[in-house]
Structures are given as structure tokens and as C-alpha cells.
Amino acid sequence: MSELNQPARVRFAPSPTGHMHLGSARTALYDYLIARQTGGQFILRIEDTDRKRFVEGAEEELMKGLRWLGLEWEEGTDVGGPYGPYRQSERKALYAKYARQLVENGHAYYCFCTPERLRKVREEQQSRKEDAHYDGTCRDISLAEADRRIEAGEKHVVRFKTPREGTTTVHDMRRGDITVENRKIDDYILVKSDGLALYHLAVIVDDHLMKVTHVVRGAEWLPTFPLHGMIYRAFGWQEPEFVHLSVFLKPSGKGKMSKREAGQLMKDGRSIFVKDFEDMGYLPEALVNWIALMGWSYDDHTEFFSMQDLIEKFSFEKVNPSPAAINFTKLDHFNGLHIRNLSVSDLAKRIKPFFVKAGYDPDDELLLNITPLLQERMRTLDEAVEKAAFFFREDVVPLPEDLVGKKLTANESADVLEEALKTIAGLTVFDVEALEQPLRNLVEELGLKAGQVFGILRVAVTGQKVSPPLFESMEIIGKEKSIERIMQGIALLREIDG
Ligand code: GLU
Numbered sequence: 001m002s003e004l005n006q007p008a009r010v011r012f013a014p015s016p017t018g019h020m021h022l023g024s025a026r027t028a029l030y031d032y033l034i035a036r037q038t039g040g041q042f043i044l045r046i047e048d049t050d051r052k053r054f055v056e057g058a059e060e061e062l063m064k065g066l067r068w069l070g071l072e073w074e075e076g077t078d079v080g081g082p083y084g085p086y087r088q089s090e091r092k093a094l095y096a097k098y099a100r101q102l103v104e105n106g107h108a109y110y111c112f113c114t115p116e117r118l119r120k121v122r123e124e125q126q127s128r129k130e131d132a133h134y135d136g137t138c139r140d141i142s143l144a145e146a147d148r149r150i151e152a153g154e155k156h157v158v159r160f161k162t163p164r165e166g167t168t169t170v171h172d173m174r175r176g177d178i179t180v181e182n183r184k185i186d187d188y189i190l191v192k193s194d195g196l197a198l199y200h201l202a203v204i205v206d207d208h209l210m211k212v213t214h215v216v217r218g219a220e221w222l223p224t225f226p227l228h229g230m231i232y233r234a235f236g237w238q239e240p241e242f243v244h245l246s247v248f249l250k251p252s253g254k255g256k257m258s259k260r261e262a263g264q265l266m267k268d269g270r271s272i273f274v275k276d277f278e279d280m281g282y283l284p285e286a287l288v289n290w291i292a293l294m295g296w297s298y299d300d301h302t303e304f305f306s307m308q309d310l311i312e313k314f315s316f317e318k319v320n321p322s323p324a325a326i327n328f329t330k331l332d333h334f335n336g337l338h339i340r341n342l343s344v345s346d347l348a349k350r351i352k353p354f355f356v357k358a359g360y361d362p363d364d365e366l367l368l369n370i371t372p373l374l375q376e377r378m379r380t381l382d383e384a385v386e387k388a389a390f391f392f393r394e395d396v397v398p399l400p401e402d403l404v405g406k407k408l409t410a411n412e413s414a415d416v417l418e419e420a421l422k423t424i425a426g427l428t429v430f431d432v433e434a435l436e437q438p439l440r441n442l443v444e445e446l447g448l449k450a451g452q453v454f455g456i457l458r459v460a461v462t463g464q465k466v467s468p469p470l471f472e473s474m475e476i477i478g479k480e481k482s483i484e485r486i487m488q489g490i491a492l493l494r495e496i497d498g
Contacts (some may be wrong), residue, residue, distance in 0.1 A: 007040035009213045012066075012073070013203070015047045016058035019273040020065045021262075022326065023218060023248050026291040030216050030245070032071040033292075033314040043210060044076030046087045047203070049196050065274040069284045070307055075210075083210040088202050095197030098205045098235070099158045099190055103143065107234035108190060110146040110156045111138040133186045134159065158191035160200070160231060170229035172222075173243045174321045180226040188227055200227060208237045219244045219321075243316055246295055246323045248272075253325040270328055281354065281380030283342075286335040294324040304337050332379045339378050344371050351384040358385045360392045369476050373468035388468060391476060396463030396485060400492045405456040406449075410496035413456050417490045419446060420457055421483065430479040432471040439471075460489030 010031040014024055035042035044066070046059055063078065075081025085091055102108035111134070113121075122132045138146075139161060150156055162185045169179040190201035197205070207215060221228075222244050232239045248257045251265075262272050271277065277287055289305050297320065298305070298313050305313070339347060348364070348371040355362040370391050374384050390396050405413040423438045424430070443453045458470050461482050467473055474482050 006038065006213065008034045008038045009041050009043065009211050010035050010216060011043035011045050011207070011210060011212050012071075013045045013047045013206075013217075014062055015050060015053065016055055016062065017050070017053040018055055018058060019275055020062050021272045022274065022291055022294075023245075023257075024062075025065065025069060025274050025287070026294060027216050027218065027245060028066055028071050029069070029288060029291060029310075030243075030296070030314070030319070031214075032073075033310050034214060034216075034316075035074075036311045037314060040213070041074045042071070043081070043083075043212070044073040044086065045206060045210070046077050047199065049088045049198065049202055051089075051196070061275055068278060069274070069288055088197070088206065091202070091206065092195060092197070094209070095191065095202055095205055096195065099197065099201060102160070102190070102231075102234055103146075103158060105234065106161065107231075108158050108160050109139055109141065110150065111159045111187075111189075112141075112146075112149060112154050112156050113137055114155075136187065139187065155193045157189045157193050158201075159187040160190055160227065160234075162187050162227070162230065168226045168230050170226050170239075171242070172225070172321075173241055173316050174319050175222075175244065178222070178225060182230075185227055185230070188224070190231075200224060200231065204228060204231050204235070204237075207240055208232075208235070212240050214241045214243065214316075216243045216245065219247050241316075243319060244321070245319070246321050248294065249323045249325040251326050251328060256323075257326065272326065279382075281382035282331065282335050283338045283350070283381070285341075286331065286338040289334045289338065290331045293330075294326070295320055303334070304341075306341075336379050339381070340375060342375075344368065344375065347371050347375055351381050354382050354385050355389065355392065358389060360385075360389060362392050366391060366476070370468065373472050373476075377468075387466065390462045390464060390467070391473075393463075396461075398459045398463045398489065398492065400496050402459045402465055403456060403489050403493050404496070405452045408448075408452060408456075410493045414490045414493035416446065416448070416453055416456050417460055417486050417493070420453070421486050421490070424479070424486075425483065427479070430482075431475045435471045435474055456489070457486070461485050 012028040012031050014020065032042045034040070044063070048054055048059075059077070066073070073079065075083065075086060077086045099108060103110065118134075121135050125132055138159070146156075163182045166182050167179050168182055168185075169177050171177050188200050189198055191197050225242065225244070229239065249255060250257055250261050257272060265271060269280070271280070274287075278284075285306065288307060288310070292305060292310050292314070293303070296314065296318055298318065342350070345368060348367045351371065351374070352362055352367060355367075370388050374388055378384060400410075403413055404410050405416060408416070419442055420439065423442050424435065427434050427438070439453070440450070443450050446453065454470050455465075458467055459465055461470070461474055461477060
């Protein structure tokens with residue numbers, strides 16, 4: 001149950017500065033869940049005011065990732081909506097208007113300090129071992145004078161006029177009240193000299209105008225959270241509710257996930273970027289389940305959640321603000337659970353592209369027949385290829401040494417195959433039931449172990465040491481082909497011993 005009884009308007013507000021990572025996906029997921037749960041709206045807003053960090057194609061990748069995860073938005077850059085535009089670079093005029101409003105109300109001011117002067121101030125502060133901050137030179141320039149200087153073409157920024165006295169308290173739904181002394185907060189720049197607003201102003205103007213009720217964002221925004229509270233109050237606007245999510249730690253649990261660490265993970269065949277998980281054979285359902293539980297729990301034992309379950313059960317009350325270590329073993333586990341939860345035809349559809357990518361042209365009916373054999377054991381979808389591609393090959397050519405049975409010579413192994421051939425050649429029906437008993441009897445008659453006989457047979461028929469269950473596989477391959485492959489196995493084994 002949710003503590004929310006009003007439809008929530010929530011926004012995911014990524015900056016298109018690179019690949020979408022797991023932390024962003026989790027923020028978007030929690031946004032989406034709250035919107036769906038309360039019958040509200042999920043908004044996608046692109047925060048692209050930092051043109052230096054802009055990455056071409058990042059916005060498209062973000063949208064693709066969100067859609068792959070099943071997180072559709074009602075309002076956004078591509079679908080529009082009543083509070084657009086939804087891309088910050090198209091909202092410049094709005095920020096200018098509201099920045100001016102703050103200046104006129106005495107909550108912000110124009111600053112004409114040159115970068116050189118600011119650098120000097122910083123150096124002096126450093127030598128005095130003070131934290132870097134703006135020294136307030138332009139704080140008290142009258143508006144009339146400032147306007148004259150602007151008119152004369154002087155370069156300027158807009159700074160927030162942070163109160164020098166008193167304290168500010170802001171509230172996070174999970175972390176409670178956070179209070180700071182105002183003098184510790186710098187006069188942050190709201191609008192840069194090129195006229196573009198910075199995050200601190202843009203986020204507030206947008207959240208207000210877009211009627212956002214809940215802001216879910218990363219803990220990296222906690223240090224400037226009080227500043228945001230001050231700006232809301234300077235405008236006289238109602239503040240939304242805030243939840244700051246924990247950071248993700250490295251899989252070892254020691255330290256924050258860094259860019260370098262991400263590079264290392266790639267080398268180990270892992271990733272923190274959403275775009276990679278599909279190719280790695282993960283289901284979006286599993287990824288959603290996994291990230292949902294990195295920072296939220298329902299109780300101490302339920303682990304399987306479908307999107308529908310999450311929509312019903314998610315609540316901010318159970319969001320855990322302490323950092324969570326990324327645990328890929330858990331992801332594999334969830335992927336297995338969700339693979340087993342799919343219908344056979346759905347799973348068949350999802351493994352098909354992996355066969356196609358590996359160069360096969362899988363017949364749909366055959367694919368449907370083999371899927372149940374894979375479903376019980378698979379961890380990732382790409383494993384299907386390695387385990388079952390032989391079904392789609394005309395011929396299999398096992399390595400001769402793989403055909404040699406445990407504790408047997410090549411000739412003895414060939415004898416085993418010859419006996420097996422005799423056993424199955426007489427069968428009129430060729431299915432699991434018809435195959436199993438006669439072949440088990442053969443094991444007895446030969447005085448061997450099941451593992452020895454079936455091991456040889458498996459390599460002969462499938463070409464590999466590990467495969468889906470043998471009798472089921474033989475049934476699908478069919479009598480004629482099974483016999484051909486057993487004969488080929490005999491020939492290969494006989495060649496070994498000459
Ligand atoms: N653009 C900011 C980011 O990507 C958004 C933070 C927020 O949700 O307010 O971190």
C-alpha cells in the first residue's frame with residue numbers, strides 16, 4: 001500500500017551525457033511505479049543545459065533503454081504533453097524570466113566578476129585554507145546600476161543571494177529533516193554568461209511548472225538540496241516531496257561505483273549500462289526485479305516481483321537510503337526465475353534473436369520444441385545457443401576424444417555405440433518413453449554406468465559434452481539423424497585406435 005492518496009506527477013530527468021546506468025534506471029523505475037500506482041503521470045524531461053557534456057545519441061539511447069525496461073512515459077520530448085517543451089535547452093526563455101523575477105525580488109543578483117578575478121579569489125581562499133566560495137563583490141550592486149552595465153554589454157551571470165544568517169531546513173521522505181547554516185552555502189550561479197540556466201534554477205522552475213509532486217533523485221544532490229529549498233522559498237512556491245536514493249557500491253561493497261570500475265566490469269563480461277544487458281541475455285523483467293530491490297524491499301523474504309507486483313507493492317516508506325552493492329550473482333538468479341516464469345512460446349521468441357545473431361536460421365516449430373528443454377536450466381538467454389545450436393545444424397562433428405567414454409578405450413566406446421545402435425534401430429516409435437527403458441536395460445547388460453553409456457551417446461548425437469536432456473534431444477533430432485550420428489561416432493572412434 002502506498003502512503004500516497006493523490007495521483008503523483010513524477011519526472012525522470014536525465015542529462016544526455018553518456019550511457020544510462022543502473023542507478024538512473026532505478027530512479028526511473030521508482031518514478032514509474034509511483035505514477036502507475038497512484039494513477040498519476042510519469043514524465044521524461046531531458047536536462048541538456050550543460051552543452052559541454054552533451055553526447056550525441058544519448059537521448060535516443062535513454063528512451064530505448066526505458067522502453068526496453070517497460071517504463072513508458074506519458075509526457076516527454078517525443079510524446080509531448082501539456083507542460084512542454086520537455087527538453088531544457090528549449091526552455092531558455094522561461095529560465096530567463098524566472099531568474100529576472102528572483103533578481104527583482106532581491107533573491108538573486110547580477111554578477112560581473114571576470115573568470116580571472118574569480119580565480120584569484122579562489123587562490124587566496126585556498127592559501128587561507130578556506131573552502132572556495134564567491135566573495136560577494138557584486139551582491140550589493142543596485143539593480144539600476146546592474147541594468148546599465150548589462151545594457152552596455154558587460155558580461156554577467158545571475159547568482160542566488162543566499163541569506164548570510166540563519167539556517168535552512170529541508171525534508172527528505174526517508175532521511176528526515178536536513179538543516180544547514182545558510183552562511184555555509186555559496187551564492188550559486190543560476191544563469192551562466194551565455195544565458196543558459198544551470199541545474200539549480202532549471203530543475204526548480206521545471207518541477208514547479210510541470211506540477212511535479214515527488215522528486216526522486218540520486219544522493220549526489222543532497223549537498224545542494226538546502227539551496228533548492230531556499231530557491232523554492234524565494235519564489236514562494238510549494239515544494240514537492242523529495243527522496244534521495246542511495247549510491248551504488250562496487251560489487252565488493254567497498255567504495256562507490258566509478259568509471260574505472262565500470263571499465264573493469266566490462267572486461268569481466270559485466271556492465272552497469274542498461275544498453276548492454278539485452279545483448280548479454282538478460283530479461284528486462286529480471287533487471288527490473290533486481291534494481292527494484294537495490295534500495296527497496298517489501299519484506300525480508302519475497303524476492304520475485306513482476307512489474308505488476310511492484311506497482312502494487314512499492315512504497316517510499318520501504319526505500320532504504322543506505323548504499324547498496326551491485327550483486328551480479330543475484331541478477332543471474334533473478335534472470336533464471338523470470339526465464340522460468342515465461343510461457344514456452346514467449347521464451348522461444350526471446351531466444352530466437354540469439355540464434356540469428358550466431359548465424360542460424362532457426363525453424364520456429366523446432367525452436368518451440370527445444371525451448372522447454374532449455375527453460376529449466378538457463379541463466380541467460382545467450383546460453384541457449386551454446387547449449388542447443390546443434391539442433392539447427394545438418395551435421396555435428398564431435399571431437400573424437402570427446403567420444404571416448406569414462407574409463408573406456410576408444411574401441412570399447414565404439415562397441416557401446418554399436419550396441420546402442422542395435423537397441424534403437426528396432427524401435428518403431430522414437431520418443432522419450434520408447435528410448436529410455438531399452439537404453440537403461442542396455443547399460444545393465446553392458447555392466448557399465450549410465451553416465452558412461454549416455455555420455456558417449458550424448459557426444460555422438462549432439463556433438464557436445466553438455467546438452468539438454470539426452471532422450472528428449474534424441475526424440476527431437478529424430479531416428480534417422482540419431483542413427484546417422486551414432487554411426488559417424490563409431491567411425492570416428494575406430495579411427496582413434498586404428
Ligand atoms: N539531470 C540531473 C541528473 O541527471 C537530474 C537530477 C534530478 O532528478 O533532479 O542527475
